Amino acid sequence: MKRWTLLQSLPRATAPAALGSLVSLAAQGFLALVLFRLFSPEEVGVFSATSQLAFFWASLALAQSPLSLLAERHQEPRAAARRAWRQSAWRLLWLAPLAALGAVWSGLGDAAQVWAWAAALGLAQLSWLLAQSLTLRVGSRWSIGLVRMVPPVLAAAAAVLGAVLFPERGEGLELPVLLMSACLGYLAGAVWMRLAFQPASPADLALVARAGGDLQPDKPAAPTSSDPRSARLKMLHTLSDALAATALALSWPAHYGAQEAGWLLALLRILSFIPALVHTAWAQVVLSSSTKVQLRPVQVAWAASALVLGVGALAQLALTWGWLDARWQGLSAYVWPLVLWQTAACFVAAHAHLPFQKGLAVQHAWLCVAMNAGFIALCVVLPWASPLSASTHMAWLSTYMVLSLAGLTLWVAKR
Numbered sequence: 001m002k003r004w005t006l007l008q009s010l011p012r013a014t015a016p017a018a019l020g021s022l023v024s025l026a027a028q029g030f031l032a033l034v035l036f037r038l039f040s041p042e043e044v045g046v047f048s049a050t051s052q053l054a055f056f057w058a059s060l061a062l063a064q065s066p067l068s069l070l071a072e073r074h075q076e077p078r079a080a081a082r083r084a085w086r087q088s089a090w091r092l093l094w095l096a097p098l099a100a101l102g103a104v105w106s107g108l109g110d111a112a113q114v115w116a117w118a119a120a121l122g123l124a125q126l127s128w129l130l131a132q133s134l135t136l137r138v139g140s141r142w143s144i145g146l147v148r149m150v151p152p153v154l155a156a157a158a159a160v161l162g163a164v165l166f167p168e169r170g171e172g173l174e175l176p177v178l179l180m181s182a183c184l185g186y187l188a189g190a191v192w193m194r195l196a197f198q199p200a201s202p203a204d205l206a207l208v209a210r211a212g213g214d215l216q217p218d219k220p221a222a223p224t225s226s227d228p229r230s231a232r233l234k235m236l237h238t239l240s241d242a243l244a245a246t247a248l249a250l251s252w253p254a255h256y257g258a259q260e261a262g263w264l265l266a267l268l269r270i271l272s273f274i275p276a277l278v279h280t281a282w283a284q285v286v287l288s289s290s291t292k293v294q295l296r297p298v299q300v301a302w303a304a305s306a307l308v309l310g311v312g313a314l315a316q317l318a319l320t321w322g323w324l325d326a327r328w329q330g331l332s333a334y335v336w337p338l339v340l341w342q343t344a345a346c347f348v349a350a351h352a353h354l355p356f357q358k359g360l361a362v363q364h365a366w367l368c369v370a371m372n373a374g375f376i377a378l379c380v381v382l383p384w385a386s387p388l389s390a391s392t393h394m395a396w397l398s399t400y401m402v403l404s405l406a407g408l409t410l411w412v413a414k415r
Contacts, residue, residue, distance in 0.1 A: 016141040020148030021281035025273055027152035029311070031159060032270045036324050038163035039178065041262030045253055047178035048265030050114050052249030054121035056242040057099045061092035061126055063234045066133040070287045071227040071356045077137040081130055081196035088126050092119075102246060107254055117179045121186060128189030130196075132280060138195055147192045148280065155185030229361050237365040240372035247379040248397070255383045256390045263330040264338075264394065267315060271308055271338050275345035278304045283352035297413070301350035305343045312339035333391035337398035344405035351412045358415055367411070371404045 035044050065084035069077065096119070103114040128151060135143040162177030229237070248268075253261035282300050312335050318324050319332050355364035378397055382388065388396075 016145035017136070017148065017285050018281045020145035021277040023145075023149035024152045025277055027149070027156045028270055028273045031152070031156040032266065034156065034159050034163065035178075035266050036318075036328050038160070041259040041266075041327055041330070043178065043262070044266045045258035045260075045262035046109070047176070047182075048269060049249050049253055049261060050117050050176075050179060051121060051182060052246055052265070053099060053102045053114070054118040054125060056102065056246035057092065057095060057118055058122040058126040058129070059242040059245075060095055060098075060235075060238055061088045061122070062129060063088070063091065063231070063238045064229075066129050067284070067287075068227045068234070069130070069133045070136060070284055071361075077134060078196050078198065081134045081193070085127065085130055085193065085196065088130070089123070092122060092126060102250060105250055105254065117176065117183075120183050121179070124183055124186035124190050127193045128186050131189060131192035133284065134195055135192055136284060139192070143192060143195070147189055151185035151189035153185075154188050155181045158184050224357070226359075227356055227361055228359070229365055233362065233365050237368055240369045240376075244372040244375045244379075247376045251379045251383070252390070255393075259327075260330065260390045263328065264334050264390075267331055267334050267338055270315075271311060271342040272345070274304055274308050274311070275342055275349040278346055278349040279352055283349060287353040287356060297350040297354070298347075301347040301409075304346035304350065308339055308342045308346060312336065334394055337394045341398045341401045341405075344402045344409075347409040348405050348412075351409055354412050358412075360412065360415055364408075364412065367408055371408065374400060374404070 039047075062084075065088055069075075069080055069084060072080070096115075099118055099122075100111070100115050103111040103118065128147075131147055135147050139147070158181035159178055162181060166177060227234075249261070249265060252264055278300060282297075315331065316335050319329060319335075324331070355361045375397065378400055382396065383393060
């Protein structure tokens with residue numbers, strides 16, 4: 001009976017968002033198998049580093065607009081989404097020189113070609129991320145689920161088709177099958193941004209007047225949420241997040257080569273998707289809802305951590321039992337450090353809505369900026385200060401992130 005009560009207390013968007021995210025996770029897992037079986041570590045390294053550059057560019061251009069679109073429930077969502085998209089597109093344009101520097105620093109080959117692919121991926125991904133938040137506020141249940149599942153499923157299918165049709169591809173950017181597949185998937189997700197350009201319905205306006213969401217009179221109201229961060233702090237927070245992820249993706253091939261980068265980034269791509277799923281299928285849904293959710297964040301965090309552990313164990317078994325090509329044996333040095341890191345990330349993701357509900361968004365942002373600064377220093381400066389093997393470097397990074405993320409989670413939960 002208690003479990004049924006908890007299920008009834010969940011927002012209406014939870015089930016479709018969770019289903020869409022789970023299908024997306026399954027597609028990511030399938031894509032991982034495709035990467036391991038049909039592509040070389042060098043190809044995966046080039047794809048992962050270029051994708052991370054695009055993510056850096058798009059994230060910085062968004063300046064956390066998808067999260068603000070959910071936290072600020074008093075704003076009319078369609079107009080807010082249109083405004084966020086226009087502002088983000090302009091930021092994407094004037095950040096182009098910075099992205100060009102990243103393309104040159106990565107050493108992946110033709111910097112102009114890397115930059116062009118990053119631009120295409122960045123614009124499409126930017127639109128898709130905004131569309132996910134928008135559907136939580138004005139989309140149907142089908143839209144909430146499909147906007148999350150269609151892009152990764154389509155990208156995985158396109159990658160398989162490309163690998164079969166073009167078995168001789170080279171190992172660089174000669175025939176970037178993976179990049180083309182990812183771009184196709186993001187473009188499919190961006191289609192849902194069309195909702196922003198439809199006129200607001202009376203129902204939308206009524207929901208905004210009642211603070212947004214799916215308010216029901218027989219259920220307790222959720223804590224009020226707001227995003228008091230200044231535009232400058234949002235940009236700084238986003239910049240630090242994006243630089244941290246990009247520093248890892250671009251410094252690894254620069255210091256250790258494309259093969260090591262392929263091992264690290266392919267596994268990180270799978271494992272990091274799980275805390276991302278928690279953020280989109282749980283924290284964002286809770287933030288967009290105006291009814292109180294009884295399920296505790298720590299329960300969600302433990303469930304996601306078990307999933308991370310299971311995926312890590314499967315990867316280790318695949319290596320131990322020889323299921324993967326011999327070229328991928330280098331993955332073994334990264335499995336457990338990444339499992340620990342992403343487990344800690346699951347706890348932060350499960351509590352991501354609390355800073356906006358407790359009035360801690362500003363302090364939380366500054367703590368994240370400080371944490372990211374330390375991570376960037378470990379990524380970039382540590383190999384120059386003291387020569388390290390890739391596995392030792394990864395151990396340092398994992399330890400730092402586990403301790404930092406655990407401290408951040410405790411701070412948010414106990415305040």
